[in-house]
Amino acid sequence: MILHSHRSRVINPSLDRLVNDFNERSVKALDVCNAIRDGVEMVKQWEKQLEIVVCALDHKRIISEGQFRRAKKALVDLAIGMIDDNSKDSNNVSSFTYRNRSFGRNNVNQGSSQFGHFRSLSWSVSRNWSATKQLQAIGNNLCFPKSNDLVATNGLALTIYTMSSILLFTMWSLVAAIPCQDRGLNVNFTIPRQVVWAAPVMSLHERISEESKKRERKSSCGLLKEIQKIEKCARAMNNLADSLHFPLSEEKENEVRVKVQDVVNVCEDLKDGLDPLERQVREVFHRIVRGRMEGLEYLGR
Known part of the structure; x- marks a missing residue:
């Protein structure tokens, strides 16, 4: 849309370089979206483990030692599954090593051949892919445009800078929230104060950064609220399990029932939150694809 509205200014060396840089960033952002989609799927797998706990300790049945062993497993x-592969104390093989899905893989035979070709650019991330390096x-080279670039592009350089900065911030926020391969938040992100939207974006950036530095969050695999709930209820269940002796007293059984209800509540929160989140990330992915394809098609005319 921007290129179409400013057709007479498109053939400009300064603008051409900025547009190409933005296109490269958008391709890299697609890989982040795919990694985030894998992360959401991983959280869904954790949800299934919680559902096993709920099923094993169903309130309609007397809790036996065998049932509790199943829940404990x-x-x-x-x-x-929740061990953060960024942790210095972790020697586990990353759960994100094997990836085989992408937002672009469904309905392969539908749509234009161009779209099918573009899909291969972001099929999935490799074993040595790094969210930190991708960010x-x-x-x-993302920096506020120089005065001569602003003049040469009649202000369009600022528009592209804004789009690139918001793209980076969005991808960084997703990596902060969701488990993904080689997750790290140490990315240089600064916006000059004279930019109108700098204050709210930098405020959000600071809040997310501060949250990630909290003691209870440092070893977490994601800042998503639901992940914190999983960690808390799993920790509570494990602590309770260590204090149990069978057969259970009525008091202990009631205590188990209360903890299981907490697990049920977490499962419900996950069901309510994960699917909308996945749809939103998918929409971001497809918007990036459409925007890039439209831009390339226009420039190719």
Whole structure:
């Protein structure tokens, strides 16, 4: 739309360079979206482990030692799955090593051949893919346009800078919230104060950064509120399990029931939150694809 509205200014070396840089950033952002989609899927797997706990300790049945062993195994599997591969104390093989899905892989035979070709550019992330390095690549050489570029592009350089900065911030926020491969938030992100939208964006950036530095969050695999709930209820269930002796007293059984209800509540929160989040990330992915394809098509005329 921007290129179409300013057709007479498109053939400009300064603008051409900025547009090409933005296109490169958008391709890198697609990989981040795919990694985030994998992260959401991973959280759904954790939800399934919690559902096993709920099923094993169903309130309609008397809790036996065998049922509790099943629940305990699910909690152990959950704990292993939630180990943050960024942790210095972790020697686990990353859960994100094997990736085989992408937002672009569904309905392969539908749509234009151009769209099918573009899909291959962001099929999935490789084993050595790094969210931290990808964010750094998106932010590479991203700086406020110089006065001569602003003049040469009649202000369009500022528009592209704004789009690139918001793209970087959006991808950084997703990586902060969702588990993904080699997740890290140490990305240089600054907006000059004279930019109108600088204050609210930098305020959000600061709040997210401060949240990630909290003691209870440092070893977390994501800042998503639901992930914190999973960690808390799993920790509470494990602590309770260590104090149980069978057969259970009525008091202990009631205590287990209360904790299981907490797990049920977390599962409901996950169901309510994860699907809308995945749809929103998918929409971001497809908007980036459409915008890039339309831009390339226009420039190719």
